Amino acid sequence: MRNFKLTLCYDGTRYDGWQRQGNSDETIQGKLETLLTRLLGQSVEVAGSGRTDAGVHALEQVCSFRAETDEDCETLLGEIRRFLPEDIGALALCDAPPRFHARLSCREKTYVYRIWNSAEPNVFERRWMLAFPQKLDLEAMRAAAAQLVGEHDFSAFCANRHMKKTAVRNLRDVEISRMGGEIRIALTADGFLYHMVRIVVGTLLEVGAGRRAPEEMRAILASRDRMEAGPTAPAQGLTLWSVHY
Amino acid sequence: MRNFKLTLCYDGTRYDGWQRQGNSDETIQGKLETLLTRLLGQSVEVAGSGRTDAGVHALEQVCSFRAETDEDCETLLGEIRRFLPEDIGALALCDAPPRFHARLSCREKTYVYRIWNSAEPNVFERRWMLAFPQKLDLEAMRAAAAQLVGEHDFSAFCANRHMKKTAVRNLRDVEISRMGGEIRIALTADGFLYHMVRIVVGTLLEVGAGRRAPEEMRAILASRDRMEAGPTAPAQGLTLWSVHY
Numbered sequence: 482m483r484n485f486k487l488t489l490c491y492d493g494t495r496y497d498g499w500q501r502q503g504n505s506d507e508t509i510q511g512k513l514e515t516l517l518t519r520l521l522g523q524s525v526e527v528a529g530s531g532r533t534d535a536g537v538h539a540l541e542q543v544c545s546f547r548a549e550t551d552e553d554c555e556t557l558l559g560e561i562r563r564f565l566p567e568d569i570g571a572l573a574l575c576d577a578p579p580r581f582h583a584r585l586s587c588r589e590k591t592y593v594y595r596i597w598n599s600a601e602p603n604v605f606e607r608r609w610m611l612a613f614p615q616k617l618d619l620e621a622m623r624a625a626a627a628q629l630v631g632e633h634d635f636s637a638f639c640a641n642r643h644m645k646k647t648a649v650r651n652l653r654d655v656e657i658s659r660m661g662g663e664i665r666i667a668l669t670a671d672g673f674l675y676h677m678v679r680i681v682v683g684t685l686l687e688v689g690a691g692r693r694a695p696e697e698m699r700a701i702l703a704s705r706d707r708m709e710a711g712p713t714a715p716a717q718g719l720t721l722w723s724v725h726y
Numbered sequence: 727m728r729n730f731k732l733t734l735c736y737d738g739t740r741y742d743g744w745q746r747q748g749n750s751d752e753t754i755q756g757k758l759e760t761l762l763t764r765l766l767g768q769s770v771e772v773a774g775s776g777r778t779d780a781g782v783h784a785l786e787q788v789c790s791f792r793a794e795t796d797e798d799c800e801t802l803l804g805e806i807r808r809f810l811p812e813d814i815g816a817l818a819l820c821d822a823p824p825r826f827h828a829r830l831s832c833r834e835k836t837y838v839y840r841i842w843n844s845a846e847p848n849v850f851e852r853r854w855m856l857a858f859p860q861k862l863d864l865e866a867m868r869a870a871a872a873q874l875v876g877e878h879d880f881s882a883f884c885a886n887r888h889m890k891k892t893a894v895r896n897l898r899d900v901e902i903s904r905m906g907g908e909i910r911i912a913l914t915a916d917g918f919l920y921h922m923v924r925i926v927v928g929t930l931l932e933v934g935a936g937r938r939a940p941e942e943m944r945a946i947l948a949s950r951d952r953m954e955a956g957p958t959a960p961a962q963g964l965t966l967w968s969v970h971y
Contacts, residue, residue: 570847
């Protein structure tokens, strides 16, 4: 049984997210498993580095799967490319060590939230950004973000109310940059809770718009209460940017 | 009666091109005229710098229209932005001199044809590029393009068989560049014939793929025969890039 590492990108606009859902095939995992099962003539299960929500995109998503086959990776990658829909791209395929698992082996992930912060419309990249034309105070947002960096219990930034496992994550870095009309918020952590990036971004946007003080972040973290944080930013602005092993 | 200059951009994917067609409203001009007629409470006719084909995009398209109104341009621009569909963007609006006409006053236009020349799929920008994974000889394409530069009768590169007016155009510049997997062919001229850019690109692609010699361009021009040139490249790779007055 070989173990494969497959690197993907996708425009998540029309998908119900990464994770296969019962009968619905409109998930990235569902599309992949159906395709690999047909191509390889055996039931294939795919593990992703993480589950992206409905409407979230990936510039680099990594997944792993086991299969019995003699095909070389280049040929198999060509076949995968030929049959994947236009909005899912296969970037690379290689044999992985036997114990490699896309989720369990993952050391760190970077998500980028893209905001189009201009009155001028952006017709070409609008699908992958949140349109937010109001003025934003980036310095205040950076001051707020700095308080979130480090190892914390991020329960206040988690949409799953019935989490039994630990909500402690190490948010190694938050970088906020502007390029013309676009603002990017890049978050790097060893793991992310359900909706964590989108709730952090929703809270930072409140700070940027002057509706909250940057200093409130510590109290929000300490409360461990989802109601203390800001709203969940829309999925379409979010892209899984890179995955590190 | 005021005369306005409106600068637009659009993702042409779902439109039947610039020019209004009878009942069909799925044209850029149609959308604009309907919107301006409603906004200004008077029948408004819009002239574009040129007619982009169905499926062709614009990073900068300029149009002009006359209307009776006291509204300042900023307010009117805001209203236009509020009602335009997501894939048409209004970039700027200003009062123009009385004799300004978007098409007749236009001095020069630049079109860019974008080619995704890589086996690796591009899921994010595929709507605005032609996917052409085969190897292309850019030097041969540049040598071929150089022979087209200058004032020529471009009948061989025109899809309109019943043109009564002159087919002489001044192709001031053709620039072919590569950035990673993307190749851009930028054509600048005082005017373009029907399908001219797409036929030039289709012919250059044959040269790049080694199916034609660069030296053939002179003979194709001299023939004035559409059958001598290459195929018409697909619309989706083409973008009206800039318009000069």
